[in-house]
Amino acid sequence: MKNNKNACVSGELRYRNNSAARWMAALASAAMAVAAGPAGAQLARKPSYYQQQNSKAAPEGAAAPSPARPTAPASLPMLRSRGDFDTLARVYDAGTPMQLAHVLFAVDRQARPVRTYYIDTPRYQLHVRFVRDTGLAPRAGKREIDRNYLVPDRRFLFGTLSWQQNIGSFTYEFWEGDRLTPALLRQADAQVKASFFAPVKFKTNSTLHERVATEAGIDFVSQEALIREQPYMPMNLGTATGRVRIVDEASGANALNALLPDDIAVLRQVPISLPPVAGVLTERPSTALSHVNLLAKGWGIPNAYVRDAAAVLREHAGQWVALKVAASGYHVRRLAPEEIAALPPRNVRAAAIGAVPGSARAARPDLNETRLLPLASLRARHSAQCGSKAANLGAVLAARIPSTTVPDGFCIPFAHYDRFMRTNGLAERIARMRQQPGFAGDPQIRQKALAQLRDQIVQWPVDAASAAAWRAAWQTQLGGGGVFVRSSSNSEDLPGFSGAGLYTTVPNVKTGDALELAVKRVWASVFNPEAWEARSAAGFGAESVLMGVFVQTAIDSANAGVMITRDPFDAGHPHVTYISAKRGIGIRVVEGQRVAEQVMYSSWSKAIQVLSRSAEETALQLDKDGGVKEVPVEAGRTVLTDELVLRLANAGAAVKRAFGGVDQDIEWATVGDRIVLLQARPYVERRR
Incomplete structure (x- = not known):
């Protein structure tokens, strides 16, 4: 392939045939062949x-x-x-x-x-x-x-x-x-x-x-x-224009967070989080429910797995290209100088990435509620006090779905965050941070400033009355056992903006002091760089974002995962439930860094189709001293039995009905023979 401004990469991928490595020229021209639809590609x-x-x-x-x-x-x-x-x-x-x-x-x-x-x-x-x-x-x-x-x-x-x-x-x-x-x-x-x-x-x-x-x-x-x-797997179809940025493993989180909204990111690893970009190509397979793919769907940007992506696209590094991800393959075309000159300004391009137009606004908070609200009292309407994550889980509990449970917990409402931040002059600190030279234009300067602010937030003292109330609720309602301290902001789990993976969850907190610290860490995650960039691209003002916290009993699950109540590869298949699972606690499923077990169940054909099996030899379990630990598991054991798949699909359909027929992205786990429901959020997908 010649290295010139009009060079094209058209799904040129290495494969093995009769043990001999060969290069296949998948497409010969700029025009993409019509595709069979993403489900056909995903299901081979x-x-x-x-x-x-x-x-x-x-x-x-x-x-x-x-x-x-x-x-x-x-x-x-x-x-x-x-x-x-x-x-x-x-x-x-x-x-x-x-x-x-x-x-x-x-x-x-x-x-x-x-x-x-x-x-x-x-x-x-x-x-x-x-x-x-x-x-x-x-x-x-x-x-x-x-x-x-x-x-x-x-x-x-x-x-x-x-x-x-x-x-x-x-x-x-x-x-x-x-x-x-x-x-x-x-x-x-x-x-x-x-x-x-x-x-x-x-x-x-x-x-x-x-x-x-x-x-x-x-x-x-x-x-x-x-x-x-398969040498190629489309995760989210679409087109984009941007500059190719190859992020190597050695570059770390700083290189990820330095990505800009007009970059097409070529990733050697599947990261846990990602700031808004124009497109994503990963060198390792991911799943439909990894945080990165959920963000890509919410932003409406093309995303695909391409074998040897960094090597194939190395010649385009730093260059402006047009990318198309279709079900049959991907196509990269180098832009001519006159095309680059005609591009709209960066702020206009960035505005195209984000929430569904008209929905890029945080839910209006109710700061009059200062009580700690137990899960059993929460309903969807309480999103104004506690955020959608906590409120939706209360609605799931109230639905009384057979053969399922929801771990108990309580909400620390927005009013606690607001009081804490006003006491410590957050608005003034944000204003000074924004005035730092280079803050608006240099993501690395923003990363450093945001890290300093998060460190400060964690060090600020909580007023004694609030801290005592948290400890009392933890002891009396939850028995003083291990808890997960989870984000529930007014800028996530919205109909047009998922916010998946943007904020922090602290697992298996086991002491009163650790609980207080964990709440502040969740509050501080409002200023995670990926959260800041995603909200900026979606049009959220930093001052409008408030963080509720949901404190929930920790469970040591045998299996855990996420499911979507429709086919994530083809919106025309509403009768399909997609399930992603791993052994142990489900943190690794949504991180997406290692391929989970993936199946699809069709209520029409009654068939269970396997897309991938989890080959991991370790799993995460609760540590008796707090946090999580890695333990060995039986290699090769199937995570999802047919019986469990059917039960999960039925539970997912019930959750969908509880939310008026809106498709849901549901976190689940199993303890014994019980399905445990941990979260339900609207499944957000956008096409540009």
Whole structure:
């Protein structure tokens, strides 16, 4: 690739085939190939033509009409060569890292002998069209067709055969909701292998399929294994213009916090937090519920995992580029000098990143309430006194969702923060801080000034009456045991602004002195650099932000995680629940620095699909002396059983109903056989 101002990077990613490292040129021009939709990329499977046909509009990336080609037969009983496969194949995302060529097939179990049909897929596109149009089942209604997915004594086996370019192998698969049996799978395996020219493996699309394949003794490749081999994974689709900034591991937090709103950040690691930027490319896979991805969705910026991102984009470091993240791949184009000159001023560009227009305002606080409010008394309306996080948890408790619990706690309302800060002259200190030379324009100067202010806040004394009230509530209501001291500001968990990961939580506080210090640390986190930058980009004034604190009984969970009550990769799938989980306490799940176990459950297909498994050999647990500790765990053990996934999905649906049908981002844990609900916030997604 030449190093010049018009150089392009179009998803050029390294992969291995037959143990030889090769470079693949994924795109040859600036125009992106249309994509299959982010869910197809995330699930490493053929996009659903059925869903495309039944949506109001074709999704971005629906496969384009096939070009003119030689007349193909309606079907073939065998595929004797790659030429036969190509003749019948439909290709999604041609020329991209997500290219997928596939041929539909049907096994007619009623025929004597049993017969396999490899279908002209561009012509028929759906199995039902083939069996009706060719006269195999010309009058089959919906109920009769559905039987071929749901019952053992079906006439047809409807499947798909695909070329998986990332592993250099053919696979065959069935719809994730197909209620396969071991006998049916053995029959399908024998038919496909007897009529196909190359080695082919069964690809599982659900946990049921994995169990059936194991029982049938059929070797398989899992969906999760294929996803691990993907060189690219879109997390949030979109376009952006900005300057490429590569943040190496050795650069640390200072380099992260020095990022500007017009930077496109190329990250070697997935950070816990991030200031507002124009776009994000990470070199390590993340999850849909990592703090960084939730922030990217809230800001409406493109975000993707790109294998070897720093090496691929090194030639663009410091240069202005246009970035596009699509489901089929990403594209980076160097801007010409005249394009750079035409860019709007930085403050205008920064204003494009932030909350949904019109929602960038902190909730108006009620400073008349000075009492410590127990969780049982809180409802959604108490966000004016305690913040949405604490108020929403009270509403979840009041919903009395079966088989769930909410750990007890109490709210320290905004009035305590306001009194503490006014007593210590916060407004004057902020004014002087803003007047420091370079504060407005240099993020490193801002970092240093904000760190000094946080240190001062932690050192200021709390009035004796307030401190005594906190200790008394901790002792009498919560029994003086370990507690999590959590932020609940008026500038987070809002319908148009998530604020995920911006503020501090202090885990497992076990003494009265530590409680007082933890409250001040949460208060001081209003001035975390990532919080300051995110609020500035969203239009929040620093003086309008107040911090409530929620003190909550600590639980030593066996498993913990986060779930979203819809498909985070495709808004057109409201019937899907996405769940991310790890063993132990769930801090690592939302940090996103290590890949969690990820599954998706569809209440429509009843299928549980695995996107990734957690391979960690340690977990976080409560330390008897306070804080958390790392402990070894059984390697390879599955975190989420099918039974737990179903229970979590049902609990998530109940939480969603409690908030008027608004999709929720829910933190959960398990203790024994109980699901513990720890937080519920609106799921915020924005597209620019």
